Every structure is written in structure tokens, then in C-alpha cells.
Amino acid sequence: MKYKILIVDDEKMIRMGIKNAMPWESMDIEKVYTAASAMEAEEVIKKHQPEIMVTDISMTEMSGLELVEQIRKQNEGMRIIVLTGYDRFEYARQALQLRVHDFLLKPIDEKELKKSILEQVRWLESERKNKEEDVSRIRAKGVRQQLALEQFMCAFILGKPKAGERLEEFLEEFHFDREQEMRIGLLMPEVRGEEDAESRSLRSMTIRQICLGMVDGQKKGITFTDEKSRIVISFFCNREKGEEELSRQLVDILSDELEIKPRIIWGSIRKGFDNLSISYNDAVFALEHEREAFERIYTMDLSRKQEDIFQEVFQEFRTAMVCSIGEREKLFHIFDRFCMAVESYNLSAKYTRSCCFELASSVYFAYFSDTGSGGSEQLSVLMKALSGAEREHALKVTNMFLERLFAGEEGEVHELVKKVKRRIYENLADDLTVASLAGEFYVTPNYLSRLFKRVTGEGCNEYIVRKRIEQAKSLLATTTLKAGEIAVMVGYHDMNYFSLAFKKHTGASPIKYREQVQKR
Numbered sequence: 001m002k003y004k005i006l007i008v009d010d011e012k013m014i015r016m017g018i019k020n021a022m023p024w025e026s027m028d029i030e031k032v033y034t035a036a037s038a039m040e041a042e043e044v045i046k047k048h049q050p051e052i053m054v055t056d057i058s059m060t061e062m063s064g065l066e067l068v069e070q071i072r073k074q075n076e077g078m079r080i081i082v083l084t085g086y087d088r089f090e091y092a093r094q095a096l097q098l099r100v101h102d103f104l105l106k107p108i109d110e111k112e113l114k115k116s117i118l119e120q121v122r123w124l125e126s127e128r129k130n131k132e133e134d135v136s137r138i139r140a141k142g143v144r145q146q147l148a149l150e151q152f153m154c155a156f157i158l159g160k161p162k163a164g165e166r167l168e169e170f171l172e173e174f175h176f177d178r179e180q181e182m183r184i185g186l187l188m189p190e191v192r193g194e195e196d197a198e199s200r201s202l203r204s205m206t207i208r209q210i211c212l213g214m215v216d217g218q219k220k221g222i223t224f225t226d227e228k229s230r231i232v233i234s235f236f237c238n239r240e241k242g243e244e245e246l247s248r249q250l251v252d253i254l255s256d257e258l259e260i261k262p263r264i265i266w267g268s269i270r271k272g273f274d275n276l277s278i279s280y281n282d283a284v285f286a287l288e289h290e291r292e293a294f295e296r297i298y299t300m301d302l303s304r305k306q307e308d309i310f311q312e313v314f315q316e317f318r319t320a321m322v323c324s325i326g327e328r329e330k331l332f333h334i335f336d337r338f339c340m341a342v343e344s345y346n347l348s349a350k351y352t353r354s355c356c357f358e359l360a361s362s363v364y365f366a367y368f369s370d371t372g373s374g375g376s377e378q379l380s381v382l383m384k385a386l387s388g389a390e391r392e393h394a395l396k397v398t399n400m401f402l403e404r405l406f407a408g409e410e411g412e413v414h415e416l417v418k419k420v421k422r423r424i425y426e427n428l429a430d431d432l433t434v435a436s437l438a439g440e441f442y443v444t445p446n447y448l449s450r451l452f453k454r455v456t457g458e459g460c461n462e463y464i465v466r467k468r469i470e471q472a473k474s475l476l477a478t479t480t481l482k483a484g485e486i487a488v489m490v491g492y493h494d495m496n497y498f499s500l501a502f503k504k505h506t507g508a509s510p511i512k513y514r515e516q517v518q519k520r
Contacts (some may be wrong), residue, residue, distance in 0.1 A: 002030030004050035038062035079120035150224035184267035184279040213433025257459035326450035
């Protein structure tokens, strides 16, 4: 870990003398900033966030102690060394009140200053290690708790007596409601014959991590695996059938991020943990007895009106456009096909206006739900514009509405993706998921997933993994930290998952990679 230091003194000879005299690199200082005044120092602190500051007391405009007082309102952790040409008790007393860490008299003794700065570096390093250890302990505890939760859930749905006896203890530990209405969903990934066992294991772990972020992270259910290593999700149910919408979002994100076509096999809705195994058994029964659905062939009833026939086609267009929020080009391509269909079916102007308004309304509400953006007056304007419009004009008006709805989105999209990438880069050790990132930036997970992939060419989860592996490679090559410590530092709580992901990206295990790098 390298640190940054700021030297503040209105005498150029002193501040530059300190800057040029110290062997900064050997002191673990990577950046040295200088400021000729307190005002200038505030700007440097705001921009560069140095961890250590050496400041003179006697300066024009604002004294060093006034500067320290201002800093303490914003930054409690900065290590501060005060320099003064006056051996006055009052200065020392004020410095202590402001939690200054050392107080040195001018003329500065180079060795004393070096010793004082090294003490601040050692304190910062000790504090950093303590925080890392605290985080590791918290994470280790979290991992153990998650493992215990999953093991209990697996045993409980299988009806094992000991799990039933521990139900009250389990509910109290994890703060679940015994009477919660729930529904089991078996998440079945797409089967790929060309995958080897290691790739399947890595993919399964990735799917599980996404589910944990989407479901458990939002307190909307419990993710675990059963005795056959199938991913099981106990969705918490509500009157609005939120579990079905959540499952659709989950399937969409897995499709976008991993380019797979998963499906969910549902069990029955049951009230209370005591009846959860029934829902699980229903889902397993449905899975084991399902048959491939054969596409039925309908004989078209020519006596039906064109508009009745078109209604089925229209619903497909509407669903496709709503599902394409975040994929602008695809959405407008679908709308073009809709316009062609309107002409092909020779719809009346009245029916065309009705379809256009329903289509635009559905897209508008989906866009608003995903982004929180959109003016409430836009639909009213569209309704007036469509009133009495002929078929061709109604299609043009609807196209203009959609264009305005998405106008300026591209710049916002790129800015959003840029912010997400910065958040990922600066916080790799955090529990980063598509769902958690979407929540931070006030968009839906599906919307973020689609935008990220459209702008960057790779899924958001894929980007997180790639950045974590890049950081891990750097740490393995440049430090003596253990692989387990590095795994935690780059956001992996499961060492096995880290090893699989690392090998997938580099072709070697973490230990082997370090050996290869050191031989070069």
C-alpha cells in the first residue's frame, strides 16, 4: 500500500526543501503534493485525498490550525503533523484539541520529521490491516452463515427429522417469518453438451451468485442447492405475484449475462416453512414428468375479422418491445415490423390508433419503471396527436413519440455505464452484483444488464469477474500475499469459486500462475 502526503507552507524554500529531502519511495509514499496556502491546500485535499499532511501554523489568510479545524469537519482519519517556529504552549494545546498527531518545532530536524512521517505511515498501515482483518472476519462469518443456511434448507425440504427439530432455532437466527407464503422454483440452466465438468461447475457457481444477489440480496427469497446440486429458490410470495415478475427478471439477466436459456420449474404456493417441502416435491414431480410440448397447428378460421386475427400478432409485438427496453435499435426494428404488419393486415385507421396508443403506453410504462425517467404529459400529447389520425399518420406519430422518449438516452446510457464501471473498479472487494449495482444507480437489474452489454460488448457480471481476475493477477505477481487473502481482496468469499474463475480466465490455478510469473 502506498500513501499520499501534502506539505503546506507559505515559504517555498521550506516546502520544496521538505519535498526534495525525504526518501519518499522507501517510506511507502507514492505522491507528494505541495500547497503555498491553506486555501490551496483545501483544493489539493479535495482533489487528491492525501492521507498525511505536514503544515506550518503561521500562514497568511488562514493559519495552519484553522486549516486543521476545517479538515477535521470533513476528514477524521487524516494524519496531521504541525510545524511551528514558536515554542508556545497555547499552540500545542490547540493542536492536541484538534487531534494533531505530532507537533514539531522549526528549524526542522530532517531525521525527526522522517521519523514522525514514518510513524504516521505505520499507523495507517496498521489501521488498514486491521480493517482488512475485520472485513475478512465479517465475510468469513457471512460465508459460514450462508453455508449453514443452505445446508439447513436442503435438509429441511427433504424432510430430514433433525432439520425439522431445528426449525425454530433457524428462523430465529435468520429472522424469517414462519408463516411466510412461499413457492419453490427449480432453476434449470440450458444443457450444453460441449462443456467440461470444470466449466459447468464455474457456470453453476456464477448462476448461484447472481441468484443470491437478485433474490436473497433483496430479501425476496432463499437460494440454495439440493442433494442433486440443482439450484433451488424459495421465493417469498405476495398478493401481486411478485415472485413471477422476479423470476422473469432473473431469467432475463442470466440470459443476457451468461448467454444461456434457463427455465424455472414451479412448485405450488404454500403458506409457512412447515409446508415448504410440499412445494419442492411438486416442482420435482413436474420436472421429472414433464414432456416436450408439441406445437399445435391451428386451422385459420377465415370467417374471423382481420382485426381479431391481428390481435394475437399485436400482443407478440407489444411483449417484444417491452422486453427490449434498453436495446434501442432492437426496439425500433420491432416497431418497423409492426408498421409493416399493420399495412399487411390492412387495419382500419381507428383500430390502428388503438394499437398504437396501447403499444406506446406499454413501452412508456416499461421505460419509466426501469429508469424512473419520463414526463407524465407525454402520453396526453400522444393521445391528442392520434385523435382522428389516419393509419399512416398514426404510425408516424407513434414513431415520433418513441423517438422523443429515447432522445438523449445514449449520452445518459454511456454516462451510467461509465459510473458503474468506476464503481466496480474502485470497489472490487465489495459484494458486487448486477442487482446491487442497479439499486445504487436507481435502475432495474434487467435494464442495467442490457445497457451494459450493448455499450461494452460484455455482460456486467462478466466485466466484474474480468476486473477481479486482473487485480488478482497483479497481486499474485507483485506481492507475497496468500491466494486466500487475495481472493477476499478481490471479492471472492469462496476459495474454490475463485480458483475456478481464475483458471478459466488464465489457464492456470492462482498458485501455478504465481510460479510461472516468478520464473520469468
